[in-house]
Amino acid sequence: xxxxxxxxxxxxxxxxxxxxxxxxxxxxxxxxxxxxxxxxxxxxxxxxxxxxxxxxxxxxxxxxxxxxxxxxxxxxxxxxxxxxxxxxxxxxxxxxxxxxxxxxxxxxxxxxxxxxxxxxxxxxxxxxxxxxxxxxxxxxxxxxxxxxxxxxxxxxxxxxxxxxxxxxxxxxxxxxxxxxxxxxxxxxxxxxxxxxxxxxxxxxxxxxxxxxxxxxxxxxxxxxx
Amino acid sequence: xxxxxxxxxxxxxxxxxxxxxxxxxxxxxxxxxxxxxxxxxxxxxxxxxxxxxxxxxxxxxxxxxxxxxxxxxxxxxxxxxxxxxxxxxxxxxxxxxxxxxxxxxxxxxxxxxxxxxxxxxxxxxxxxxxxxxxxxxxxxxxxxxxxxxxxxxxxxxxxxxxxxxxxxxxxxxxxxxxxxxxxxxxxxxxxxxxxxxxxxxxxxxxxxxxxxxxxxxxxxxxxxxxxxxxxxxxxxxxxxxxxxxxxxxxxxxxxxxxxxxxxxxxxxxxxxxxxxx
Numbered sequence: 049x050x051x052x053x054x055x056x057x058x059x060x061x062x063x064x065x066x067x068x069x070x071x072x073x074x075x076x077x078x079x080x081x082x083x084x085x086x087x088x089x090x091x092x093x094x095x096x097x098x099x100x101x102x103x104x105x106x107x108x109x110x111x112x113x114x115x116x117x118x119x120x121x122x123x124x125x126x127x128x129x130x131x132x133x134x135x136x137x138x139x140x141x142x143x144x145x146x147x148x149x150x151x152x153x154x155x156x157x158x159x160x161x162x163x164x165x166x167x168x169x170x171x172x173x174x175x176x177x178x179x180x181x182x183x184x185x186x187x188x189x190x191x192x193x194x195x196x197x198x199x200x201x202x203x204x205x206x207x208x209x210x211x212x213x214x215x216x217x218x219x220x221x222x223x224x225x226x227x228x229x230x231x232x233x234x235x236x237x238x239x240x241x242x243x244x245x246x247x248x249x250x251x252x253x254x255x256x257x258x259x260x261x262x263x264x265x266x267x268x269x270x271x272x273x
Numbered sequence: 274x275x276x277x278x279x280x281x282x283x284x285x286x287x288x289x290x291x292x293x294x295x296x297x298x299x300x301x302x303x304x305x306x307x308x309x310x311x312x313x314x315x316x317x318x319x320x321x322x323x324x325x326x327x328x329x330x331x332x333x334x335x336x337x338x339x340x341x342x343x344x345x346x347x348x349x350x351x352x353x354x355x356x357x358x359x360x361x362x363x364x365x366x367x368x369x370x371x372x373x374x375x376x377x378x379x380x381x382x383x384x385x386x387x388x389x390x391x392x393x394x395x396x397x398x399x400x401x402x403x404x405x406x407x408x409x410x411x412x413x414x415x416x417x418x419x420x421x422x423x424x425x426x427x428x429x430x431x432x433x434x435x436x437x438x439x440x441x442x443x444x445x446x447x448x449x450x451x452x453x454x455x456x457x458x459x460x461x462x463x464x465x466x467x468x469x470x471x472x473x474x475x476x477x478x479x480x481x482x483x484x485x486x487x488x489x490x491x492x493x494x495x496x497x498x499x500x501x502x503x504x505x506x507x508x509x510x511x512x513x514x515x516x517x518x519x520x521x522x523x524x525x526x527x528x529x530x531x532x533x534x535x536x537x538x539x540x541x542x543x544x545x546x547x548x549x550x
Binding site: 093094097100102103104122123126127129130131135137141143154155158159201205 | 447449450451452453454455456457458459460541542543544546547
């Protein structure tokens with residue numbers, strides 16, 4: 049479970065204090081599929097980054113699996129990120145100098161390497177639909193293929209949570225639908241997914257939709273899965 | 274003669290019919306090159322070449338070494354064989370004597386002792402023999418050379434530091450992504466430092482190779498312009514010296530990349546990913 053307790057993240061911009069996330073509280077149950085929608089600059093990405101421990105809140109607590117993650121030291125926080133959370137980012141997030149197979153195996157090396165076997169990585173590439181791209185470099189892949197490899201990489205350590213920031217941002221609608229189907233399959237295996245998106249259509253495929261506006265969060269609607 | 278000798282001399286002392294030639298001696302025999310085993314005639318006496326010296330830059334390049342007994346013998350053969358020039362060396366007469374001073378004795382002290390205790394001799398020390406003006410010039414230039422070298426070293430530290438700062442800035446997103454995947458700060462620090470070590474090690478090796486090549490090409494010019502012999506040091510010295518330079522190059526890289534590596538390790542993943550997009 050992820051829980052945000054009265055989270056505020058403030059930035060100074062031109063001498064003016066701006067709350068990118070303003071006193072937000074949220075609970076995400078295990079196995080949920082949540083979509084976060086909102087205009088650009090509304091604080092969606094900041095909120096997801098707070099959930100994943102990529103940035104420290106100005107005030108408030110971030111609980112992951114019952115642990116306040118900002119009470120952990122750097123090493124413990126890094127281990128939590130590698131073992132419990134998988135990230136999918138906007139645009140390509142693959143390391144350009146590594147092959148797809150090595151990209152997929154990379155997070156496992158930070159988590160001790162037990163799950164970083166070639167067989168496991170290849171089976172994930174097969175799961176996401178790019179089994180023939182193991183030895184290809186990211187530059188040889190289309191945008192959709194790169195996103196699939198990134199999803200395989202996010203799954204390598206079998207995390208309980210996937211945080212996806214605009215995972216279909218620059219993809220055509222067919223590839224977008226394929227990626228969404230992939231997320232639904234992952235979610236069906238019990239993995240919690242929090243997905244940031246601009247698209248109300250994509251958000252409609254999630255179980256819960258949250259709306260960010262000027263750093264505040266509100267529940268939009270509930271759809272049946 | 275040790276450093277200049279080409280190949281290995283035969284065991285034992287030089288025999289009376291053997292000669293070690295200077296590097297240019299072959300010219301006097303009208304040859305383009307002399308070889309070990311060649312037979313050459315001096316003042317009517319035949320000698321076998323048992324050694325050839327490398328260029329020393331001094332007078333012995335044009336001559337040769339034989340035993341003292343051979344010299345006296347040549348005075349006789351030069352008369353009996355009616356050679357072009359007579360060798361006029363009386364028994365017991367010598368023109369010069371080379372003294373090998375042990376390292377624990379000062380060269381000047383030995384020279385002074387000889388001059389005061391042996392009448393009718395003039396003593397020159399090896400520094401004067403080689404080229405006193407060159408030695409003095411090099412001595413005078415040393416502080417400036419050290420300053421120039423130090424200046425270049427400081428510039429290289431700053432340049433490598435600036436380069437790695439740019440590399441870290443260029444790769445902010447990648448470094449942020451690595452942290453998001455579970456890389457610790459220590460891992461990021463090691464990553465940048467390892468790249469610095471690799472880069473400076475390769476740079477150091479290339480620099481040494483280029484430096485050695487330049488010296489090799491300009492060896493002749495150095496000898497001619499300075500009037501001194503150029504000698505390559507022994508393999509052991511070259512190995513230790515090269516290793517020291519490599520260590521120095523790597524240390525320079527480590528020092529220069531320290532600050533960028535610390536900056537990289539302290540990047541907040543969220544900011545690094547967003548600002549690097």
